[in-house]
Amino acid sequence: MHDILIQGGTVVDGTGAPARQADVAVQGGRIAAVGHDLGAAHRVIDASGLLVTPGFVDIHTHYDGQATWDSFLTPSCWHGVTTAVFGNCGVGFAPVRPGAKDYLINLMEGVEDIPGTVLAEGIAWSWESFPEYLAALEGRHYAMDIGAQLPHAALRFYAMGERGADHRQQPNPRELDQMAALAEEALHAGALGITTSRTTKHRARDGSYTPSLTAAEPELFAIAAALRRAGKGVLEVNSDFGDGDFEILRSAAEAAGRPMSLLLLQVDNAPERWRQTLDQIHAARRSGLDVTGQVGAKSIGVLFGFETSRNPFENHPAWAPLAPLAPQARVALLRDDPALRARLVSERPTDALTAWFDQAFHRTFALGTALDYEPAAEHSLAARARRDGTSAWALALDALMADGGKGLLLHPFENYTGGDFGVVHAMLADSATVMGLGDAGAHVGLICDGAGPTFLLQHWARDRTRGPRLPLEQLVKKQTHDTASVYGLTDRGVLAAGLKADINIIDFQALNLLPPEVAYDLPTGGRRLLQRARGYRHTFVSGVEVLRDDELTGQTPGRLIRG
Ligand SMILES: [Zn+2]
Numbered sequence: 130m131h132d133i134l135i136q137g138g139t140v141v142d143g144t145g146a147p148a149r150q151a152d153v154a155v156q157g158g159r160i161a162a163v164g165h166d167l168g169a170a171h172r173v174i175d176a177s178g179l180l181v182t183p184g185f186v187d188i189h190t191h192y193d194g195q196a197t198w199d200s201f202l203t204p205s206c207w208h209g210v211t212t213a214v215f216g217n218c219g220v221g222f223a224p225v226r227p228g229a230k231d232y233l234i235n236l237m238e239g240v241e242d243i244p245g246t247v248l249a250e251g252i253a254w255s256w257e258s259f260p261e262y263l264a265a266l267e268g269r270h271y272a273m274d275i276g277a278q279l280p281h282a283a284l285r286f287y288a289m290g291e292r293g294a295d296h297r298q299q300p301n302p303r304e305l306d307q308m309a310a311l312a313e314e315a316l317h318a319g320a321l322g323i324t325t326s327r328t329t330k331h332r333a334r335d336g337s338y339t340p341s342l343t344a345a346e347p348e349l350f351a352i353a354a355a356l357r358r359a360g361k362g363v364l365e366v367n368s369d370f371g372d373g374d375f376e377i378l379r380s381a382a383e384a385a386g387r388p389m390s391l392l393l394l395q396v397d398n399a400p401e402r403w404r405q406t407l408d409q410i411h412a413a414r415r416s417g418l419d420v421t422g423q424v425g426a427k428s429i430g431v432l433f434g435f436e437t438s439r440n441p442f443e444n445h446p447a448w449a450p451l452a453p454l455a456p457q458a459r460v461a462l463l464r465d466d467p468a469l470r471a472r473l474v475s476e477r478p479t480d481a482l483t484a485w486f487d488q489a490f491h492r493t494f495a496l497g498t499a500l501d502y503e504p505a506a507e508h509s510l511a512a513r514a515r516r517d518g519t520s521a522w523a524l525a526l527d528a529l530m531a532d533g534g535k536g537l538l539l540h541p542f543e544n545y546t547g548g549d550f551g552v553v554h555a556m557l558a559d560s561a562t563v564m565g566l567g568d569a570g571a572h573v574g575l576i577c578d579g580a581g582p583t584f585l586l587q588h589w590a591r592d593r594t595r596g597p598r599l600p601l602e603q604l605v606k607k608q609t610h611d612t613a614s615v616y617g618l619t620d621r622g623v624l625a626a627g628l629k630a631d632i633n634i635i636d637f638q639a640l641n642l643l644p645p646e647v648a649y650d651l652p653t654g655g656r657r658l659l660q661r662a663r664g665y666r667h668t669f670v671s672g673v674e675v676l677r678d679d680e681l682t683g684q685t686p687g688r689l690i691r692g
Pocket residue numbers: 189191217218568
């Protein structure tokens with residue numbers, strides 16, 4: 130007698146094999162069989178007309194802090210994610226010396242836009258070493274499995290003290306030894322990898338560059354040596370890939386003898402660089418190195434709104450009295466006062482932010498209820514204003530006042546040089562890439578891409594009109610088998626007998642992202658953007674139902690994965 134029998138569904142098993150009609154039997158938290166006539170079960174789920182996929186493995190999240198206070202890991206739990214890996218991009222909270230918390234918080238706040246007050250209040254800080262941090266995570270139960278990585282910035286600051294915060298400072302031999310020893314200790318304790326950042330986009334709250342920005346060969350090779358000695362773990366890197374960067378990273382991966390995973394995206398000031406990096410990744414793979422590119426499902430875009438971290442009118446003198454109001458009151462006041470609206474639209478303050486918005490309107494769009502994440506240039510606020518003989522500021526104000534003052538503007542700033550998802554298509558179709566730019570849990574005031582797994586399926590397999598779509602089987606593989614493989618998580622990511630029963634049952638026709646919304650549900654009432662979905666009929670983690678009809682069941686079968 131099986132525990133669960135999922136009957137008559139369309140199985141997309143994560144391997145990329147064609148979708149097929151099959152039943153899936155679950156027993157003792159594992160998949161017992163996939164096929165036909167599998168026998169009786171205590172619970173039978175009729176999945177006819179529904180997709181049955183492996184649970185999604187999101188390897189690029191920033192739940193380092195949230196995982197210490199939230200067992201459900203919203204929003205990922207609403208999007209079929211059954212494994213979340215964090216500690217990415219070189220930032221995180223262990224190891225940490227007593228008294229050094231503030232530095233790590235400021236860095237996380239600056240780099241990943243997670244409010245410092247939330248982190249300061251929300252995190253329990255019951256650890257100093259990385260193994261102690263893992264022990265703290267292990268003490269909780271979750272709606273999904275979690276895996277943590279050792280962040281370079283925390284390691285550096287621990288070994289070098291204040292000097293470690295300055296990327297121009299290099300570690301001395303004693304500090305290098307300590308970094309290598311701590312890295313090895315973290316890997317042996319179960320860190321899934323070591324992560325570092327070499328991008329000028331990452332700055333602490335005080336504006337200083339992320340400490341690992343220009344880490345030189347001795348430092349990278351100390352980390353590589355730890356990976357080699359431990360014989361496990363992945364090197365994850367967020368880099369601008371400036372001159373020589375790929376080469377130094379490649380030799381570090383060679384020295385480590387371990388997989389390397391690199392973030393890949395298109396930036397406006399070097400729109401072809403991602404392609405060169407992808408070519409370099411392919412060359413490295415041909416020479417036997419295990420290197421993958423982590424790509425996104427869409428553009429990297431920020432959302433402007435009356436309640437997100439940025440709003441085009443925030444520096445206008447007439448905005449000040451509106452700022453503290455509740456959304457309803459604010460929009461009522463705006464609606465009833467044409468003179469106020471006219472003032473906001475026609476008088477322009479002369480500050481830099483307002484000037485920035487003025488030019489950004491060429492690539493800023495009303496997100497609208499249709500949630501058009503791939504809008505054509507002619508729909509930008511600036512283009513519409515030109516066409517209609519009005520002001521882009523007036524259109525911006527209208528869009529933000531929509532939906533009771535909860536309207537949002539989308540400003541895609543990466544992966545969107547060409548004005549559509551042509552490059553995203555090329556990235557997703559490539560054999561050397563996996564899904565991995567969601568940043569779930571981060572950038573909470575402006576971005577909400579934790580919903581990436583849903584967008585990937587909805588847009589790329591079903592809804593896209595501005596170019597070719599991609600086969601559903603490939604897309605599922607990209608965020609199940611392929612992401613699990615990057616971290617050697619061979620017990621999941623595919624629907625096959627013996628593997629973990631991490632399973633999604635999805636009404637694919639009904640699958641739908643809901644509009645992002647601002648919530649004040651972080652510790653101390655901290656603000657964040659959240660986005661939910663419709664269409665997830667069931668999500669199972671280790672055979673336990675964590676989501677039913679898009680709502681959490683309250684079950685927490687998820688555990689810390691030790692590498
Ligand atoms: Zn990141």
